[in-house]
Amino acid sequence: MNSPLVSIGLPLALAVIMFGLGLSLTGADFARIAKTPRVVAIALACQLLVLPAAAFGLVLAFDLSPILAVGMMLLAASPGGTTANLFSHLFRGDVALNVSLTAVNSIIAVVTVPVVTNFALGYFEPSGEDGTVGLQLGKVIQVFAIVLVPVGLGMLVRRWRADFADRMDKPVRIGSALTLLLVIVGTIFSESSTLGESIADVGAITVVFCLISLTVGYYLPRLLGVADRQAIACSFEIGIHNSTIAITIAISVLDSTEMAIPAAIYGVLMFPLAAAFGWLITRKKSPVAVS
Numbered sequence: 001m002n003s004p005l006v007s008i009g010l011p012l013a014l015a016v017i018m019f020g021l022g023l024s025l026t027g028a029d030f031a032r033i034a035k036t037p038r039v040v041a042i043a044l045a046c047q048l049l050v051l052p053a054a055a056f057g058l059v060l061a062f063d064l065s066p067i068l069a070v071g072m073m074l075l076a077a078s079p080g081g082t083t084a085n086l087f088s089h090l091f092r093g094d095v096a097l098n099v100s101l102t103a104v105n106s107i108i109a110v111v112t113v114p115v116v117t118n119f120a121l122g123y124f125e126p127s128g129e130d131g132t133v134g135l136q137l138g139k140v141i142q143v144f145a146i147v148l149v150p151v152g153l154g155m156l157v158r159r160w161r162a163d164f165a166d167r168m169d170k171p172v173r174i175g176s177a178l179t180l181l182l183v184i185v186g187t188i189f190s191e192s193s194t195l196g197e198s199i200a201d202v203g204a205i206t207v208v209f210c211l212i213s214l215t216v217g218y219y220l221p222r223l224l225g226v227a228d229r230q231a232i233a234c235s236f237e238i239g240i241h242n243s244t245i246a247i248t249i250a251i252s253v254l255d256s257t258e259m260a261i262p263a264a265i266y267g268v269l270m271f272p273l274a275a276a277f278g279w280l281i282t283r284k285k286s287p288v289a290v291s
Contacts, residue, residue, distance in 0.1 A: 015150040018106070019193065020172030022154020023165040036097065036230070042221050043101055043234045048108070050220075052116050054212050062205045066126035070117065071075070071250060071262040072205065077116035078246045078263070079105030080235030080237040083271075087240060091278035101237045113249065117149050119282060177188045206266040207273065214239030232281065240274055243267035245254045 055076035059069045080102055088098045158165035217238030221231040246263035250256050 016172075018150035019154040020168075022151040022156075023168055023172060034226055036100075038096065039221065039226050039230050039234070042103065042224055042226060043217070043237060044068065044104065044108070046216050046220060046234070046238050047080070047099065047105060048112055050216055051213055054216070055209055058205050058209055058212075064205065066124040067256060067258045068202055068262060069124045070120040070126050070258075071246070071259040072202070072209070073120035074117050074245045074250060074259065075206075075241055075243065075263045075266055076209070077109070077113045078241045078243065079109040080240055080242065084233075084236040084240040087236040087274050088233045090237075091232055091282050092229060093230045093236060094227075095233065097230055097233040098237050101233070105237070105247050109245070113245070117249070117254075126256075202217070202262045202265050203269075206262055206269055209240060210266060210270050210273045211277070212273065213241070217276075218281055232278075235277070235281070236274065239277070240270055241266065243270075 016176075052073065055072050059072050064072065080098075084102065085095055085098045087093075088095050154165075214235050218231050218235035221234045222228070226234065242262040243266055245259040247267070250260035250263065
C-alpha cells in the first residue's frame, strides 16, 4: 500500500474534508460551549473515556487479532464526523451543539488519537510485513498536520472571506461525502481477497460498537438530565465516528491496510444503524425533518 494514491492521495483527501469542516466553523461555535458546559463535558466524557473503554472490552471479548484490535481502538479514538450534523438535523437534534462538539473534538483528537493508538500498539503489539507497527513522534506530528492544520486554515478562510466559505459549504460537503465513500470502497477493494474473512472478523464487533456508541450517547445524557434535543445531538456526535481519519492514519501513517478494515466496515454499517436508531428514539415524537 505504498502507491502515490495511498501515500499522497489519502492524506490529501482527508485534508480537504477537514478544511471543509473548518469552513463551517467560527469563533461563535467555540464560544457557544461556554453556554452549555455541562452538556459538552458529558458528551466529551462519553467520547474520550467511555467509548475507548467499551472498544477495549469488545476487542478482548471478540478476541480480535492484534492488528484488527488496534484498528478498533483507533476507530474508537476518532472524533465524531460531520455526518453527525446531518443525522442530528434529520432527527431534530441540536445541530448547533453538534457543530460545537465537532469543533472541540477536532482539536482534542490531535492528542487523544495518538494516546489511545499508542496504548493499543503497546498492549496488543501487532506486527506488519515490515515488523512491529508503531506511532513514533514523527507520525504523531503527521497526525497533527492532517487533522488540525486544515481545520485551522478553513476557519481562517471563513474569517477573511465568509461569502466564499458560504458558497463552498454545499460543494465541500458533497465532495467530503464522496471522498468518504471512495476511501471506504478503496480500502475494502484493496483487501478484496480477504474481504469475506474481514467481515466475519469485524462485522459483528463494529455493529455492536456502533450501537453502544449511539445508545451511550443518547441515554447517558438523558439520565443526567440533558434535554432531549441535546441528547439526540450527543448520540449522533458520539455514535458516528470519522472513519476517514482512522483509515488515513492506519494506511498512510501506520502503513497497515488491515488495520483500516474495522473503520472501513464501520463506515458502511453506521449509516443504516444510525438511521434506525434515530427512528427508534424519535418514533413517538414529531416527524423527522426532511429539509
